[in-house]
Structures are given as structure tokens and as C-alpha cells.
Amino acid sequence: MMKKLMSVLLAVLMLLSLTVPAFAADGTAKQLQFRADGTFRILNICDIQDTYPINLTTRAFLEETLASLKPDLVILGGDNCVAPAEVKAEAIKELCDLFVGSETYFTLVFGNHDDEQGVDKETLLGYYQQYGGDYCLAYDADPALFGVGTHNLPIRSADGSKVAFNLYMFDSNTYSYDADGNRLGYDAVHTDQLDWYKATSAALAAENGGKVVPAMAFQHIVVQEAYDALFYRAPQSGGDLTNDFDGVSYTYLPKVAAIRDGFLFEAPCPGYFNYGQLDAMAEIGDVVAVFSGHDHTNSYTLNLKGINVTNTAGCTYHSYGNTLTRGCRVIELNEADPAAYQTYTYTMAEQALQPGSTITDYGDLSAAQARLALIGGKLLNALMSVLRVLFFFAK
Secondary structure (H helix, E strand, O other): OHHHHHHHHHHHHHHHHOOOOEEOOOOOEEOEEOOOOOEEEEEEEEOOOEOOOOOHHHHHHHHHHHHHHOOOEEEEOOOOEOOOHHHHHHHHHHHHHHHHHOOOOEEEOOOOOOOOOOOOHHHHHHHHHHHHHHHEOOOOOOOOOOOOOOEEEEEEOOOOOOEEEEEEEOOOOOEEEOOOOOEEEEOOOOHHHHHHHHHHHHHHHHHOOOOOOOEEEEOOOOOOHHHHHHEEEEOOOOHHHOEEOOOOEEEEEEOHHHOOEOOOOOOOOOEOOOOOHHHHHHHHOOEEEEEEOOOOOOOOEEEEOOEEEEEOOEOOOOOOOOOOOOEEEEEEEEOOOHHHOEEEEEEHHHHHOOOOOOHHHOOOOOHHHHHHHHHHHHHHHHHHHHHHHHOHHHO
16 A cells, blocks of 8 residues: 555656756756657667777767767667776766767666776766766666666657657666576666656656657667567576576577567577566557667567567677677657657668768778678668568467
8 A cells, every 4th residue: 555655656746847857967957859840860879888088980970970860869778888997987078078069969878887897877877967968868767766877758749738758768787696696697677667667657648638658768688578589488498508587498599580670690688587667568558669789789679569679789899799780770750650650770881881971991890891781781681571471470
């Protein structure tokens, strides 16, 4: 009874705060809004995973892409910066300067590597807010929640009359451990974060005449159901021959027909435990898609329980990647039909071949490699289409 009462009180507080969805470090209110034509463009940039100074090829890609695509919002998808503690602030400032210089609003979630260099996530969030200034919309909605930086950003309608869409940012945390402190695998979005999500969704719906506000969710680590959708189960653990989660083992044999679009170049790494995130979202019915990073070479989309589960490939030359997918994800929202959003991977190879690009000047990617990547991507897309048909009945 007490827990139910607390949920109601939290929902009321959420409702009262909806008109001021986010604050910069100086307390300035920020409001996102659909453009006059009803569109809103998001860039999901994941796994930059760089140190200080940032790789010049990656920097050129980010600068050029911000200039050419002019997003309404950038969402950094975790493992944003792995610089050593002594230069962590300088590295985050360098990254924030790209957004401030291009006058681009941004927010972020943390990944499992962001705080491994000895600087805690509360301090890191403070750096982003400090150096991002008015352009940083990231905040911690409730510091009592598991993790740091879980929050939401409502997008108001073009005429400003209502909240037309909502963006959830979840800290999917770092690693899971057993009772003895042994690492089991990666972590996930926890139960208290899901309680916050339910209360926030209810508050938005209350303001919207009882109808849920369509939404998207962004986090670093993919939901566990993705693995079940992509790989066949094994009858028991086979050691290194299977991937084992909480009581379930999987082979490495993929279900090709499950991939709606994009590429699967590596086995995903979801959380070891599943706290029911996708079930909660399917029950409420507001979230149309969940975007994650973490698996640097994957760019697939699945549809699970009526929700699109999409991976954004890494944007890094400091860590591993794949020329066919390395880049960012573009998400085009339309206020008139929020569920019919468009999304695609915008690769570094594509931007490198644009007139005036300097991406090929630094030795990581040549113009010839970029052209081959574009051709290879088209051929692989065609092959995937054929395989989806051939394996349709083996889902």
C-alpha cells in the first residue's frame, strides 16, 4: 500500500514538473519542440570511446555531420569518453565544444566504460553540464535511482500546445555480480528505474487527457530479449561454445530472419539479468523503439513485443569497429505519425565522400576504402534481404 501511495505521489510531482523538462547546469529551462513542418531530427552517437585529444578522423566526422545534418538533438549513447582521470575533464570539454560550437543541443547516457578510469559518474555528468552549458540537456531525474543520469526530455508540438513526444534516457549501468562479488556479465536497467519510468509515463498521459505520449528510449546496453530473438537456445551450457545468462544458454547460430534491417557482425552483449524493462514498456504501450550501442559493429533492428529494438554502431577509431557500419544513427520523427519514424545509419564512409570532407586526411580511412565500404554495404544489404526470405520459416 505504501509503495502504491509513493508511486501516486511521484506521478503527481512528475506532472507538476512537465512544463520544465530539463535544466542546464545554471538552472536555465530548456524545451525541445518539433519544427514548424512537424519534423524533429535526432543523431544517436554511440561508443566514441576515445581519450584526449580525440582521434582526428572521428573529430572530423562529428564536426562535418553536425554541420551537414543539423540535428535538433544529439544523444550520446554511452562509452562516450575513456580518457585517463587526469585529463578526463579536458576530454569531455573537447567533446562538448563540438556541440557548443555548432549550437547543437545534446544529452547522454553512460556506458560501462565511462567511469572505469577513476572518475565517478556524478562528477562526469557535472563536467558535461559545465562544459556543455546551455546546450547540455542531460540531468539526473532522481539521484536515488540505481545508476546516474536517468532522465527524460519531452518534445513539445510544433505549436507548443502540448507534449507530443517523449525521450527516455536510461543508465543501463555497468556489470552484474553474484552474492560473492564475482562478475557475471553486463548490467541492465533496474527495477527502481522502471518504477520511475512508469510514474513518468503516467504523468505525461495524465497531462495528455489520459492517452499515453509516444516515446523512445535510449541506453547503452541492449535489452536481454534481443539475444533470444537473434540466437537459438542451447539445451544446456556448453562453456565457451554457448553464451550463458541467468539460467538460459544460447548457441551462436543466428536467426537471420529476425533482423528487420541492418547488420549483425557480433554477438550482442545484453545484461546478465533481466528486470523486465521490455515487458513494462510493452504493457504501457508508449515506447515505439529502444536504441542502444555497446556492440560496436552491429546496426540491426528487431521488433520485439511490438517495440523496435535497434543497435547503433560505434563511432570510434580508438576502439574496435567496422568500416561498413562505423558512424552514427539518424532518427527522423514526424509529429503527425510518431510511430512511423524513419531511421538509418549514416556512416563515416558516406560523409568522407562528401565534397570538402577532410575525413580521409588522417590515415584511418582512405577514399578508396570509403567507396568499397559503400559498395560492400549495398551488396550485404541485398544478401540480407535474400537470407531473410530463405530463413523466414526458421525464426
